[in-house]
């Protein structure tokens with residue numbers, strides 16, 4: 001049984017998409033681009049990961065809309081959020097908490113390209129730590 005669904009919306013840099021696909025690949029999961037597909041049957045997934053880039057402090061609307069319409073489907077599942085953003089440290093942390101609250105997903109992390117530790121595939125080490133928790 002496939003365990004993890006990674007649902008994401010990405011902007012023009014495709015950074016979020018790249019991270020979402022890496023997470024799906026390394027967790028035996030499936031990834032879905034919420035800019036292409038808005039109806040997804042999540043019944044076979046135990047874990048649902050949302051990913052979004054940030055513009056002006058806000059997550060992309062496709063992610064907020066999907067979550068708003070699918071609260072029922074998400075009930076009882078392990079739901080997590082990652083955001084791809086340019087802020088780090090305290091500012092990144094505050095932004096992440098605010099977005100997590102807005103979307104109603106407490107288990108949230110943020111990744112940016114300036115993180116000091118990168119793995120050999122060019123992803124922040126924190127992405128691998130996140131995958132470990134899935």
Ligand SMILES: Cc1cc2nc3c(=O)[nH]c(=O)nc-3n(C[C@H](O)[C@H](O)[C@H](O)COP(=O)(O)O)c2cc1C
Pocket residue numbers: 009010011012013014015016017052053054055056057058084085086087095
């Ligand atoms: C117009 C614009 C606004 C942005 N606003 C923010 C912001 O408020 N906070 C932040 O941390 N990053 C901000 N960013 C950076 C992006 O969120 C970041 O580069 C992200 O990795 C983009 O991924 P994507 O192309 O997959 O959406 C902004 C980028 C753009 C182009």
